Amino acid sequence: MSLEPKVALVTGAGSGIGEAVAQALLTAGYAVVLAGRRLEPLQALEQQALAAGHEALAIATDVSDEASVQALFAAIEQRFGRLDLLFNNAGVGAPAVPPDELPLQAWLNVINTNVTGVYLCSRAAFALMRKQQPQGGRIINNGSISAHVPRPFSAPYTASKHAVHGLTKSFALDGRPFSIACGQIDIGNALTELSRRMTQGVLQANGSTAVEPMCDVAEVAQAVLYMASLPLTSNVLNMTVMATTMPFVGRG
Numbered sequence: 255m256s257l258e259p260k261v262a263l264v265t266g267a268g269s270g271i272g273e274a275v276a277q278a279l280l281t282a283g284y285a286v287v288l289a290g291r292r293l294e295p296l297q298a299l300e301q302q303a304l305a306a307g308h309e310a311l312a313i314a315t316d317v318s319d320e321a322s323v324q325a326l327f328a329a330i331e332q333r334f335g336r337l338d339l340l341f342n343n344a345g346v347g348a349p350a351v352p353p354d355e356l357p358l359q360a361w362l363n364v365i366n367t368n369v370t371g372v373y374l375c376s377r378a379a380f381a382l383m384r385k386q387q388p389q390g391g392r393i394i395n396n397g398s399i400s401a402h403v404p405r406p407f408s409a410p411y412t413a414s415k416h417a418v419h420g421l422t423k424s425f426a427l428d429g430r431p432f433s434i435a436c437g438q439i440d441i442g443n444a445l446t447e448l449s450r451r452m453t454q455g456v457l458q459a460n461g462s463t464a465v466e467p468m469c470d471v472a473e474v475a476q477a478v479l480y481m482a483s484l485p486l487t488s489n490v491l492n493m494t495v496m497a498t499t500m501p502f503v504g505r506g
Contacts, residue, residue: 261334263287266344268295270446278475285309317344317371327378336386339482340379342372343396350407361410368414383434390433390486395422397440406457435489442496444471467497
């Protein structure tokens, strides 16, 4: 058995869920590649990890750009020679406005990041996992409650997460012959700097605004770590982690 640590890639690793998952993987002994658009927070996390005796590599990446993703995976292959886990976490939203008031560019920005970005990274991971020895690996996509039920004025984000759900199933199917497992985690209201505004009130389906409960982002990280810990003969195809009393079941 190899004594080398397993290698994980986390996109959108500079903050929020991505940072929490990266921290959990580092603590579990993974060598973690930290990818995101902003290099500074990635480097800060890299230095923290190195100081704690972990192995980390920060790489500025735009997941919506094919050349940037190709450069990311070339660096991974050169440094580590393989990839055991990809956590597709990078994602963006759009302003919560009626669909006819949303500029096309705002729609494209969400689709390019949340859908094309997941596809580009998954495609590159698939290629590396397929040819490496031992063959195989795991892809975990950060879906959303919105992969199943929309919020008001969320057409781009909702459409993107429905698409991610389809990509998860497709890669799970296409990865079977190569020991590549693919699953998805759908998260409901994990408390991060980005979601903190939700503690002040969120627009509901009935037009009211209500404060919604949040769950600890560390619990989400542990859920991802559980999915990653399974042997490649087992897979969590879809997991929902949410604040117990958030208005998802029965939303609308």
